[in-house]
Amino acid sequence: MRDRAPRNSGSTLKMRDIARHAGVSPMTVSRALRQPSAVSEEMRRKVDAAVREFGYLPNRIAGSLSSNRTNVVGLIVPSIRNSLYASMIQAASDGLRANGLHLMIADSGHRLEDEEALVAAFLAQRVCGLILHNTVHSKRVRKLVEASGVPVIETGNLPDDPLDMAVSYSNFEAARAMTLHLARLGYRRIGFVTLPVRDNDRSEERRRGYFAALAELGRPADESLVLEADGGFSEGADALVRLMNAHPDLDAGFFAGEVLAVGALFECQRRGWPVPGRIAIASFDDVDLLRHAVPSVTTLRIPRQEIGKRSAELLVGRLQGAPADRIRLDLGFEIVQRESS
Structure with a gap:
């Protein structure tokens, strides 16, 4: 018959009490609490069961955390x-x-x-x-x-x-690299649709990267080729149409969000614009949505x-x-x- 877990009378529970209840050594308890991956799964279960029964809240990196910090x-x-x-x-x-x-x-x-x-x-x-x-x-x-x-x-x-x-x-380098990549594929008029830049240095860096690539290519920094849009499907579709209306010679759109890019792709399909025959589409991040779209979407893979x-x-x-x-x-x-x- 197992010993009943003692009530906590207000004094701090000792490591040896947990060890005795779990049937292991105090050193094993310490190791299991500090670094669970360092002990076997069976040992970890024993220690965890004892900890739960005692109602003990261990400081799992006790040797390195200040006593007034949580885990x-x-x-x-x-x-x-x-x-x-x-x-x-x-x-x-x-x-x-x-x-x-x-x-x-x-x-x-x-x-x-x-x-x-x-x-x-x-x-x-x-x-x-x-x-x-x-x-x-x-x-x-x-x-x-x-x-x-x-x-x-x-x-x-x-x-x-x-x-x-x-x-x-680097958001800057990623946007720069994709813009240069599209240019090397032969696209001349590349629009860029970014997420809002307010309080968002990532969007601002991507915008800067896009313009840096155009400068390297000797192309003018045309602000009318850049639009800000919230990250929804309809916003992506609307941004593409606005760019196409303003620039009939637009042959590529770079979208700083996967939902924006797919929204633009859906709009192309709705209007009968071939992709990439009429316009190419590129995105940021690599998700299932982009891999399984028809056509599949060129993008930047980020190691999240x-x-x-x-x-x-x-x-x-x-x-x-x-x-x-x-x-x-x-x-x-x-x-x-x-x-x-």
Whole structure:
């Protein structure tokens, strides 16, 4: 008959109490709580069962976390509705969970003031780290982060002066590379449809990359070839029609969002415009929607899963005592040539 788990009288439960109840050594309990991946699944289940029965809330990186910090990492993305963030979030969550950390997720709605409120709320809840998709922040966010001392990862872009650590790719170089790629395929009049640039350095960097490519090609920087649009199917269709009406010689459209690109593709099909015969279409990010569209859509593949994985690794390393160096990790991108261009 198993011993009944003792009531917590207010004193801190000792590691040896958990170990005795689980039938393992205190060292095994410590290892299971600090780094679950370092013990067998059976051993992990025993320790977890004992922990639950005691109602014990372990500090899973106790040797590296301040005693007033939790084992929770706060992650803020611009929108939970955007499926592009799913693989990054999952990879980060997997990497953190393997080291006894948990992820708490919130969205800023693409607003700096909302990000500021969320950062303040996370820090008030004593998170042990932050992952921020934005790389443009209010002055207060910078002050809050600096004062807190928690490690921070930025994932949406590669800022010249990161808050702490940045793991991403260059939006500027990606847009520049795709514009040059379309030009090398023979397209002369390339329009660019970007997401709104307000409070969004990613969109601004992509816009700059597009114009940098035109300058390299010796082509004029025609502002009328660039439109801002929200990221829906109808907005993509409307943007394409506006560009075609303004520039009948337009032969390629580069869309800074996969839904925008597919919306434009649907509009071409509705109007009987052959793709790429009448106009080529290229996109940003590589998702199933682009792979299975007819025709399949040329795009930029961003390593979002790797961004999440490396972000978790860097956070865990910092919490385990790695030097507090400024890190700016560029994971690059890949052009995927398909039928639409």
